Amino acid sequence: MEKERDGNGEGVPLLVENKQILFKGYINGIPKETDMELKAGGKIELRVANGSSRILVKNLYLSCDPFMRGRMIFSRASYIPPFVPGSVIEGFGVSRVIDSDDPDFRPGDLVVGLTGWEEYSFIRKDQQLRKIQHHDIPLSYHVGLLGMPGFTAYAGFYEVCSPQKGDYVFVSAASGAVGQLVGQLAKLHGCYVVGSAGSSKKVDILKNTLGFDDAFNYKEETDLNAALKRCFPSGIDIYFDNVGGAMLDAALLEMRVNGRIAICGMVSQQDLSNPDGIRNMFCLISKRIKMQGFLQSDYLHLFPQFVKDMVSYYQQKKIVYIEDMNEGLESAPAALVGLFTGKNIGKQVILVSHE
Structure with missing residues (x-):
């Protein structure tokens, strides 16, 4: 990577490589690693265009969840639209804001919401995006315990x-x-x-x-x-x-x-x-x-009380949370497939980048 825009948004961001996991095509049965493809070599500019209302984030942790399989099937009615073949797979993730054209999110903010399975993503706040408030909780827990x-x-x-x-x-x-x-x-x-x-x-x-x-x-x-x-x-x-x-x-x-x-x-x-x-x-x-x-x-009206309760339980050691952590974006397809064969123990998470 060359250089990111700093926390004050100063300087001219340069092109950097952006690895991605692409969805290849609709499936029948359990997903396979070959239903997904790692794409490397693509470039992204670390800058958000004025007037776009978009937010550029660096993805730190990605979540593997069973509902993602439903998005790989075109014919089955579901509560969330299917993936588009050739597009970047999408799921919940923890990210750091690099640049933003949304006044509610500034460079340096840590956020959780729907993001792409890639190193950097352009997202909007309507993608269930929220700032991380409890920095005393492990970041990855915001797609699990608090997610x-x-x-x-x-x-x-x-x-x-x-x-x-x-x-x-x-x-x-x-x-x-x-x-x-x-x-x-x-x-x-x-x-x-x-x-x-x-x-x-x-x-x-x-x-x-x-x-x-x-x-x-x-x-x-x-x-x-x-x-x-x-x-x-x-x-x-x-x-x-x-x-x-x-x-x-x-x-x-x-x-x-x-x-x-x-x-x-x-x-x-x-x-x-x-x-x-x-x-x-x-x-x-x-x-x-x-x-x-x-x-x-x-039940989203209960979310604030949920966060309050779960943080309290965790801090008082009344609750423990078990994660199954894979490292590297390239490990994401195997991690997702493992959900449906019982390979994981606890919450399956992908570490994309350390802060």
């Missing part, structure tokens, strides 16, 4: 699940970016919490690092109903569902009367052209179960 996954856990548990002290709570994909926080919030609320995960190492983390009361490896269970009966002999009050499919079907049979199910994700079904049906829906009637899908964006 979309953290807020998903917070809104889903408190608003959709309506927890009560003493509830029996089951969390699937419990060692992931969302599940690990749901379980810890439930414990702080006075609940009994069990999680499922896909390896013995993850099960050990759930019980011995994250404080779950119990956990099991679903890949080692020949009968999911038996596993849930073993963990919840009196039944389940709350199921926070990240996987759908057979686990949801089994959980329905074990729910207690007036139970609540938050449908957060369907990762077990995402690579199926003909997703599995759910056979035990009659339980919704006989047990008067509330089952609700949701998006964290439905």
